Amino acid sequence: MNSKAPGKLVIGRVKFFRRHRGEVNFSAFSPDGQTLLTASEDGCVYGWETQSGNLLWRLGGHTGPVKFCRFSPDGRLFASTSYDCTIRLWDAAEAKCLQVLKGHQRSVETVSFSPDSKQLASGGWDKRSGQVLRHLAGHRDSIQSSDFAPSSDYLATGSWDSTIRIWDLRAGTPAIFHQELEGHSGNVSCLCYSTSGLLASGSWDKTIHIWKPSTRSLLVQLKGHATWVKSIAFSPDGLQLASAGYSPMIKVWDCNTGKCIDTLKGALDVAHACTFTPDGKLLLVSGAVD
Known part of the structure; x- marks a missing residue:
């Protein structure tokens, strides 16, 4: 899908990356957009050349599905x-595992790098949100999602306890949550910050909330x-x-008005993840085909 100004979507030539041996749980572009990373239920991480669609590498090592x-x-x-309770840190140039991070007791569902690339945060079914520097505890149920604020000073985590917690990571501050955002009536399944510092959250309650974390304000609810x-x-x-909902449907919203610009249905039976290319011109959707 080609993305232009809000309200103008153009469906272009669709490219498929087909050589996975299981459902695709998540996908991510490199900062330059040249490489696509995909996490598969088959226990492997795949690297693809974005333009050609060629498979660069298929990396094993995990002993469970890559989430x-x-x-x-x-x-x-x-x-x-x-799901094997570990995080693997890889060298992107050589596609080589540098370190296996252990400490979680159950499936690790999310990982986030700070914008300066100096910190790594992770969260999972054991209700923990951890970094290389601190262990952050407080959620009452599994942590499904996380993202750093653009400044690297705060970390947002979303939980099955239906809340979002914003953690203050500045040096010298105690390892307690800075604030809690409430409003969802179901598990918070996904989070992401915008470059301007707004925070979006998606939930099992079928809604998306866009927040201004600095004032704890809910700006808009997308239904x-x-x-x-x-x-x-x-x-x-x-x-x-x-x-992406747990269906073939992808929706694109205008963040200023809260209106749905378009609803797209591709070739997937279930869409698990969506992400824009770094230049914003394309939208990638990954998931499962029966």
């Missing part, structure tokens, strides 16, 4: 999380999904938000 993957903002590293919201992504300019 999440993400590049560091500087493009030098990427991380993968798994329209018939199933729970599994993935959300801001466009690089922050003007649009894409969302």
